[in-house]
């Protein structure tokens with residue numbers, strides 16, 4: 001059974017392992033862990049007490065920014081990402097937030113399909129937003145409640 005809970009300090013290392021294995025340009029461990037000191041909110045999904053997915057968002061009323069979401073590769077396509085998004089949406093609505101924004105790599109078809117399935121709309125392209133050997137454009141998406 002999947003259980004969603006608030007990300008606790010004790011969850012950070014396990015969640016960061018998922019960040020490393022799913023993000024081509026992962027956050028540094030310092031950025032990842034200090035993220036919560038600056039008011040970001042984190043959610044984790046656990047199965048048998050093991051973390052199989054996480055989500056980080058920054059709520060600044062009336063908007064929120066979805067900063068990161070990742071599900072263990074072995075657990076994809078089982079509804080875990082959807083549980084995390086629904087839980088974030090519920091929290092956002094309770095906080096009086098009316099819009100959620102995000103950036104996604106323009107080539108990340110899997111994530112784009114996922115977000116579209118959750119009613120996020122494609123708003124704009126930010127060129128060469130992601131640095132690296134081959135810079136990649138970001139697609140900006142948003143969801144209004």
Ligand SMILES: CC(C)(COP(=O)(O)OP(=O)(O)OC[C@H]1O[C@@H](n2cnc3c(N)ncnc32)[C@H](O)[C@@H]1OP(=O)(O)O)[C@@H](O)C(=O)NCCC(=O)NCCS
Pocket residue numbers: 022023068069070071072075076077078079080081082083103104105108109110111113114115117
């Ligand atoms: C994107 C991600 C979070 C989705 O999580 P997930 O738990 O696999 O998603 P769900 O099982 O809830 O999928 C819900 C729907 O999203 C869409 N979707 C998910 N994965 C998809 C894929 N590989 N191809 C096409 N559509 C997909 C489908 O519509 C799916 O519904 P269905 O399975 O009934 O067809 C996950 O693939 C992931 O962690 N990817 C790597 C990290 C990443 O890219 N994060 C986003 C950075 S902006």
